[in-house]
Amino acid sequence: MKYRTFPKTGEKVSLMGLGTMRLPVHDKEESRPNEEEGIRMIRRAIDLGVNYIDTAYMYHGGNSEGIVGKALKDGYREKVFLADKLPVWMARQAGGLEALFQQQFDRLQVDYIDMYLLHALDKGVWKLANKMEAIPFLEAKKAEGKIKHLGFSFHDDLELFKEIIDAYPWDFCQIQLNYMDSHFQAGLEGLEYAASKGLPVVIMEPLKGGKLVNVPEDIAKLFDGLDKKYSEASWALRWLADRPEVMTILSGASSMEQMEENIATLSDADANALTDQEKQVIEEVKAAYKKRIKADCTGCRYCQPCPMSIDIPEALRLYNDWHLYHNENTLHRDVALFLPKGKPADCVGCHECDFKCPQKLPIASFMQEMKELFK
Numbered sequence: 001m002k003y004r005t006f007p008k009t010g011e012k013v014s015l016m017g018l019g020t021m022r023l024p025v026h027d028k029e030e031s032r033p034n035e036e037e038g039i040r041m042i043r044r045a046i047d048l049g050v051n052y053i054d055t056a057y058m059y060h061g062g063n064s065e066g067i068v069g070k071a072l073k074d075g076y077r078e079k080v081f082l083a084d085k086l087p088v089w090m091a092r093q094a095g096g097l098e099a100l101f102q103q104q105f106d107r108l109q110v111d112y113i114d115m116y117l118l119h120a121l122d123k124g125v126w127k128l129a130n131k132m133e134a135i136p137f138l139e140a141k142k143a144e145g146k147i148k149h150l151g152f153s154f155h156d157d158l159e160l161f162k163e164i165i166d167a168y169p170w171d172f173c174q175i176q177l178n179y180m181d182s183h184f185q186a187g188l189e190g191l192e193y194a195a196s197k198g199l200p201v202v203i204m205e206p207l208k209g210g211k212l213v214n215v216p217e218d219i220a221k222l223f224d225g226l227d228k229k230y231s232e233a234s235w236a237l238r239w240l241a242d243r244p245e246v247m248t249i250l251s252g253a254s255s256m257e258q259m260e261e262n263i264a265t266l267s268d269a270d271a272n273a274l275t276d277q278e279k280q281v282i283e284e285v286k287a288a289y290k291k292r293i294k295a296d297c298t299g300c301r302y303c304q305p306c307p308m309s310i311d312i313p314e315a316l317r318l319y320n321d322w323h324l325y326h327n328e329n330t331l332h333r334d335v336a337l338f339l340p341k342g343k344p345a346d347c348v349g350c351h352e353c354d355f356k357c358p359q360k361l362p363i364a365s366f367m368q369e370m371k372e373l374f375k
Helices: 035-047 064-071 088-094 099-109 123-131 132-145 160-165 187-196 217-223 232-241 256-267 276-290 312-325 326-340 352-356 362-372
Strands: 003-007 009-013 016-019 052-054 081-086 112-123 147-154 173-174 201-203 248-253
Touching: 009 016, 009 248, 016 035, 016 160, 016 256, 035 052, 035 064, 035 256, 052 248, 064 099, 064 147, 081 099, 088 099, 099 112, 099 123, 099 256, 112 123, 112 132, 112 217, 123 132, 123 160, 132 147, 147 160, 147 201, 173 187, 217 232, 232 256, 232 276, 248 256, 248 326, 276 312, 312 326, 312 352, 312 362, 352 362
Parallel strands: 016 052, 016 248, 052 081, 081 112, 112 147, 147 173, 173 201, 201 248
Antiparallel strands: 003 009
16 A cells, blocks of 8 residues: 655555445445445555544444444554544534534544545535534544544635635645646635645545446546556546645445455556556547536526526536436435435426526426436
């Protein structure tokens, strides 16, 4: 396993970190993870050199933390950096920040957490975190020795990312990044900005939630001229490993085989190692994917609010994802996650969105097609 240096302490962190959001499950139910297999996978990853294990309060319906805690028994806790996250939006229903924080410790059965993050910051969550004085709360926990390093994970635009970076002397941060999302949310510019401020960056969604694993046959052919020992998914991981600003790449897996392949990929990946040919092929793959986009939505949100409470830009993003990746499993998962209120099936065809759209997109027609796709 390759390791990179955590700048504040000089500690070595594995280039691959194991995410525990997509452990094997029973009967395709995300809230019913296979505990025995999950523990086996976590320990196998650690035995192979992975020393960064990531979990969160709500993963697998609240069951991920408990599985991680059990996996870190028998001497495994001392071998890893344990990462967990504070979902401030859930604090009230959990009984406040203190109660939520303590519940995580009870699940994990540990004395401290190495890497603790404010979870999924966007404009609303960042505002709420400040209102609830989450940072002073976590500073107190850090002083008590309950937290070693304080950071945040991020899901919003570049401007807000820079604002949050500059608002506090964070120890590290976590962003979504893959070759398809190089200019999405924080993106490559955010990666470089964080590095310029001395922040190590943890990467999530390196395979875009599994969408870059089973590459469509016509696009997969573009990889034919490259080293055959690497899969299409491996090239996505190596694209990230090529960036020296990246400290660790979180890769979840739903099987032992997937996990071991990802570990093997990142065990011989170095920064600045991709050849010009390899970079060019990945750019060609990205361009081929982009040609499949059906709704060229800019996310301006002029179409909002929808009378039926449909988040239209988010629905169009998922609609494009279907045409890009043709992954039915991730489609239904993402619809449930990102469209919790109004669904395309609720569209009444009022065409109000069509009239408002600066791009003159036939949104109502797209919605009719989505009614069939998103069932």
